[in-house]
Structures are given as C-alpha cells and as structure tokens.
Amino acid sequence: xxxxxxxxxxxxxxxxxxGSGAGGAPATAFLAKQGLRVAILERGVNYSARDIRKDExxxxxxxxxxxxxxxxxxxxxxxxxxxxxxxxxxxxTCVGGGTRVMSGFFFRMKEQxxxxxxxxxxxxxxxxxxxxxSRADLExxxxxxxADIGMSGDAAHMPDRRKPFPFPPLxxxxxxxxxxxxxxxxxxxxxxxxxxxxxQKWNDRGECSYSxxxxxxxxxxxxxASTHETYIRMALETGRVTLLPQHYxxxxxxxxxxxxxxxxxxPDSVPGTIQARIFLLACSAIETARLLLNSRSExxxxxxxxxxxxxxxxLTFTMPAEVTGFFPKxxxxxxxxxESPFVQRSIQDFHTLESDAxxxxxxxxxxFILPHPNPINRMIALSYDEQGKRIFxxxxxxxxxxxxSYNHLQSDTFIEFLPNPETYVTLSHTVxxxxxxxxxxxxxxxxxxxxxxxHHIAGKVAEIFQAxxxxxxxxxxxxxxxxxxxxxTCRFGTDPKTTVLDPHCRSHDIKNLYVTDGxxxxxGIPVPSTFTIMANSLRVGDYIYRNx
Amino acid sequence: MxxxxxxxxxxxxxxxxxxxxxxxxxxxYNRLKGPACPDTAEIKIASRIAEYIYPxxxxxxAVSLGIENFLINQFRTPYYRHYIPSLRRxxxxxxxxxxxxxxxxxxxxxxxxxxxxxxxITASETVRQYPEILDDFNSLIDITLEGCFxxxxxxxxxEKRAWQILGGTINEEWFNA
Numbered sequence: 001x002x003x004x005x006x007x008x009x010x011x012x013x014x015x016x017x018x019g020s021g022a023g024g025a026p027a028t029a030f031l032a033k034q035g036l037r038v039a040i041l042e043r044g045v046n047y048s049a050r051d052i053r054k055d056e057x058x059x060x061x062x063x064x065x066x067x068x069x070x071x072x073x074x075x076x077x078x079x080x081x082x083x084x085x086x087x088x089x090x091x092x093t094c095v096g097g098g099t100r101v102m103s104g105f106f107f108r109m110k111e112q113x114x115x116x117x118x119x120x121x122x123x124x125x126x127x128x129x130x131x132x133x134s135r136a137d138l139e140x141x142x143x144x145x146x147a148d149i150g151m152s153g154d155a156a157h158m159p160d161r162r163k164p165f166p167f168p169p170l171x172x173x174x175x176x177x178x179x180x181x182x183x184x185x186x187x188x189x190x191x192x193x194x195x196x197x198x199x200q201k202w203n204d205r206g207e208c209s210y211s212x213x214x215x216x217x218x219x220x221x222x223x224x225a226s227t228h229e230t231y232i233r234m235a236l237e238t239g240r241v242t243l244l245p246q247h248y249x250x251x252x253x254x255x256x257x258x259x260x261x262x263x264x265x266x267p268d269s270v271p272g273t274i275q276a277r278i279f280l281l282a283c284s285a286i287e288t289a290r291l292l293l294n295s296r297s298e299x300x301x302x303x304x305x306x307x308x309x310x311x312x313x314x315l316t317f318t319m320p321a322e323v324t325g326f327f328p329k330x331x332x333x334x335x336x337x338x339e340s341p342f343v344q345r346s347i348q349d350f351h352t353l354e355s356d357a358x359x360x361x362x363x364x365x366x367x368f369i370l371p372h373p374n375p376i377n378r379m380i381a382l383s384y385d386e387q388g389k390r391i392f393x394x395x396x397x398x399x400x401x402x403x404x405s406y407n408h409l410q411s412d413t414f415i416e417f418l419p420n421p422e423t424y425v426t427l428s429h430t431v432x433x434x435x436x437x438x439x440x441x442x443x444x445x446x447x448x449x450x451x452x453x454x455h456h457i458a459g460k461v462a463e464i465f466q467a468x469x470x471x472x473x474x475x476x477x478x479x480x481x482x483x484x485x486x487x488x489t490c491r492f493g494t495d496p497k498t499t500v501l502d503p504h505c506r507s508h509d510i511k512n513l514y515v516t517d518g519x520x521x522x523x524g525i526p527v528p529s530t531f532t533i534m535a536n537s538l539r540v541g542d543y544i545y546r547n548x
Numbered sequence: 549m550x551x552x553x554x555x556x557x558x559x560x561x562x563x564x565x566x567x568x569x570x571x572x573x574x575x576x577y578n579r580l581k582g583p584a585c586p587d588t589a590e591i592k593i594a595s596r597i598a599e600y601i602y603p604x605x606x607x608x609x610a611v612s613l614g615i616e617n618f619l620i621n622q623f624r625t626p627y628y629r630h631y632i633p634s635l636r637r638x639x640x641x642x643x644x645x646x647x648x649x650x651x652x653x654x655x656x657x658x659x660x661x662x663x664x665x666x667x668x669i670t671a672s673e674t675v676r677q678y679p680e681i682l683d684d685f686n687s688l689i690d691i692t693l694e695g696c697f698x699x700x701x702x703x704x705x706x707e708k709r710a711w712q713i714l715g716g717t718i719n720e721e722w723f724n725a
Contacts (some may be wrong), residue, residue: 053699055701056697056699057694057699057702058699069630373714373716380689380693384695391600392689393602393603395714397602397603400714404714
C-alpha cells in the first residue's frame, strides 16, 4: 500500500498508530515486519531532505515544525503569571515528530532511575512513582534501537556499558581537551556524548556534516536518526504500512470496552474515520492526553480510558540548569574542521547528589554544547535587560559587541522533573483550534526542590567553567523549559486506580488501546528521554505482536 | 435542487444585495479579508524607526542592511499579517506626533526630529496615553532584528553584513553546510 493514500472505507487495519515520532514509529516498523497491516496517522507534513533549510527564520521562528497559531493554539498557565495563549510547547509536528528536530543525545536510564521513589524517597508535594519495569526489561530494546538507527559513541569511559557502539564517536570540538582538563581537576569523569547521529556513511544515509545549524533545523544528510530516516522508512519498505501525513486525529469512539474507530481531519479539513483492531497513541504527552479527554462517551464521561481520573495529570518535562561560561578568545580554541555546536562531552557525576541541603538528592545529566549560532535568537535575547525591559539602538549594538568578544560554552542539563498536582494537562474552556476542537490547557509549576537541585548543579557547572579559565559565568535562573521533552500524562503501573496504563502500556480500561509516547513515564528521568521512548515503543510492539 | 428552489435562492441573493447598503457589504468583506498590507509610506516609516532600533555605526544599520525589502517581502506573508495593526498604530503615532510638535509628517522631518519622535514612543507619558504602543514597539524590535539577521534570501542582511557583529563565533560555512 502506498504512503499517503487513504485506504478503502471498509478497510480494517491490524493497528492504527497516531503519531510518527519516537513513540509511534519503532512499534509501527516492528509490527509491519511481523506481517501486520498498520496505518500511521501524523498531523504534520512529510518533509523531505530537500525541504530542510539552514535558515533560522524559516526553521525556528516560523511554524515549520509546529502548527501555526490557528491550528496549534493552547492555553498555558505558568506559575502565577497570567494565562498565555499561543502555539507553544509543541514537539516537532511533522513525519518523524520531535526526532526530526532533536539533538540526538541518547543515554540509557540507569537501574536506579526505574525506582526513584524507593531509592530516593518521597518529597512533600511530589507524586513520582517507581516504574513497574526494570532496566533489564528495557535493555534488549535499547540494544535493538542502537542497531536499527546507528548510534555513535565511545564505550570506553562509560562504566555501565557492556559493548561498543555501532559507530565511532563524532568528531570532538577542540574545546573538549580544555573541558576534560577542567572536569578531571575537580574529580569528575567526562565522556564522549552518545549520539543518534551517524559518524560514518551507512546504507543510503550520509555522515554528519557538522553543520552549526543542527538541532531545531532538521538534517539534510540523513545522519540524524530521526524516525523519518529510520523506522518510518523501514516500515514503508515492508509494503504493509499506510502513512497518512497531515491527518489530525481528534476523537476516538468506543463501544465501552474497545476503541472502534478514530476520527480525523484530512489535509483539506474533510472529516473521516479509520478502523483498526488495535489503536496505539503516540502523539506526545500533551496531545495524547488531549485526544483522550476530548473522546468522551457514556462509558467514559471524563474522557476515554480515564476511569482513574489520571489522564492529563503528572505532566513532567525536564528541569534545566543553563550555565554559560565566557572565555577569552585566545583560551578557547576556534573551531577549524569541526563547526558543530556539539562539543561531544557529557558528565553524569551529578546523577545522584550528595548535599545536606537537598531533600531529594536526584540530579541529572550535563551535556556541554557551544551556544547554537542562531543570530536572530541571540540578538533578541540580548535586547532584554535584567529587568526584562527592551534595549535598542547603540546600547544594543554595544551589548552585542561586548557579548561576542568572548567565546562561550554552555551546559544543557537534564534533571529529573518532579511531577506534582499543579503541573497537568486538561481541556481549555476558552481556546479551541482551527477545527473547533477544545485545545489543551497546560499548567506548569516547578516543585521547589527541583529549583534547589537546579541551582546546586548550576553551581557545580560554574566551578568546572572556572577551572577551565572562564572569565565570567552566567546562570539563567529561569526554570522554564523549552517543553519539547514531555512525559507523564498517562502513567503506567499495576494499580488501575492510580495509573492509566498497565505495565505493557495498555489501557487498564480499554484492552485494544496502547500509549507509547512519553506519557507512560511515572516519574521524570535524569537523562534525555527520546532513547527510552523508542526502546519502550519496541517493547510494546513486541508485546502487541505476541499477545495483541 | 430543483429549478424552483434554485430561482428562489437567486432571488433571495439579489434581494439581499439590493436591501443591504453597499458599505456594509464592503466592510464585511474587508473584515473577512483581514487588514490590508502596509502601503509604501508605512513601510518607509517603519524602516526609519528600524534604523533607530538597529543604527549604523562601524557595522551596518537596519536601512543599509535592506530592512525595507525585508518588510515588503514579509508583510506579504501570512505570518506577518497579525503584526499589521501594530505597525499601523506605530506609524500613525509617529505621524501624529510629528504633525503636533513639528507641523510636518514623519517622513518629511529631518533625522534629528525623527530620532526624538521615536524616543517618545517608550516614554511613560506616551504609554499612559496609548497603552498598546509599548507592545507594538517591542514587536517592531523583533521584526527589525529578524530583518537584519535573517538569511539574505528574505530581503534583509544584505551581503550577510549583519553577521559581522557576531565576530568569530559565526562561521559562514555553517550556513552552507
């Protein structure tokens, strides 16, 4: 069956997958390889490599990888600030989802990351739970993802690593020598960042071009292991997958025990339905919760699969600790043959913290990067003073000149976000999207302990930069996260009263409904989550094939 | 649809056309169509204001970087349409202020007068009188910086000269990789 063609009206697929990113595509490819007929509906566009441009205005400041305001408006309550309306907190909206615009930091969760509550205890006001699975359950699927997508890294300095990576590490930025020296002088253990980016050509995918415009821009060479380049391609090669881009699923019908069909709008906004034996949702933690809450019925008046009342609750992101070091130009080597903003160095010495000041001694992973070049973004950031007032004219130019007279190094930190009752997704009563469907209302409040941990780690990173010879260190105290990394709105567990999904990510209420995006996670995690979402998607695909 | 109901619809349409004042139809049409693109004078005023936001010094300012071309191109796109009312309020304010204080339009005024008028935009008295103007001006700062620092194919950042100020941290090959 060809991609993009709507099947006959009476076609009943084996599996209907909603979302083509990290949660949906691996399971799709796995199930299609086993001989199942799968339809995959994606609300975004199917961009080819030719559509990708190293153009900040188009890729970052225009709605290329997220819906425009009319189609993607949301209501956001952040702390005590007045409600905000806008197309914010979207992961990548295109075929490949957020993996299309990820940086590709692929870390495995450690054993104790699966038992945060029993290993590190409870905290007042935090609702984190232990996972119903262990690292051993996920390990074979981590291995499988690595083999499928082609990861680059160096296992030598990673103590919990059993075997080498499929590809050697990516080229390192010259500053990594200075960084290694700084870290080691303080007793830390830097290692090459494992990346879901090819360091060598593989099949018909090119090697990394080390473009400064990576991350949010998409990849032109195919080196970045987005699901568009990997699992979606594998799935389509089976000939048993129908990929339907620009199909927006807005409601699910149930007969009380099973999902019977999904309602969608096609690219011309014409409504339609699709039927399948099994439905697998993977449209990001926020949108999956919204879809379930919008699918009310007599049996489920509070939203589909929501007898526990937990759908949309316990939303988590990742907690940042953004520190920038200012280095004299002569100290900080200029890039020569490696222009990428990725230094290819990380540390996990702050994974578990030792401090009497912290109630919950959980930290995270620190990845070192150069600031992305993005000139518009950086100039707009410079046009604000510390009080948030705008700077313009010669004062702005002077500030820019001073700022760019130094070289900079930054920390991109992934700290476990504590779920709490004040961070959740529900339906907005005031905002609807272009099609008239209630939009998501997203409330975010950081747990005070998270703020303390972020400050603590920022202080440690600042010490590293100072040991490297930084002349200045700047800490961005804003805990507001970019929001691409989202989890927790349909947690998995063994108790149907407190969780939405069973340990196989199947709904406790509806036996043919699975959720495989980040929604299943019952706690935040101290590593970037894309790798874990992909591995779990394969695990669920495997379970569906054996038991579905 | 049979012939009779088809004719009834036609008659109703003609009746509506004859009974409704033309200006009401036109106003409804305009509302559906959205705001008209800024005219040449408005774009020129916006470019002059942009020059005060990002002025010429040892590195080029907004006008020599081609901000006018950028604004003409971008205000044709759907993304910038919601900025049109902001732009219009700012240009009207500048003209009004110039007429009141100096008895000339903003474009006819000399550079010093223009500079003084632009600086009154952020004055607390102006913000009290026109509460939206500060947000409008902040939007224009964003637009100006987009125009100056975007890829030249959008009309601004002539010969990529804006990136000079970023020093050695921007490697031109990055943009071509």
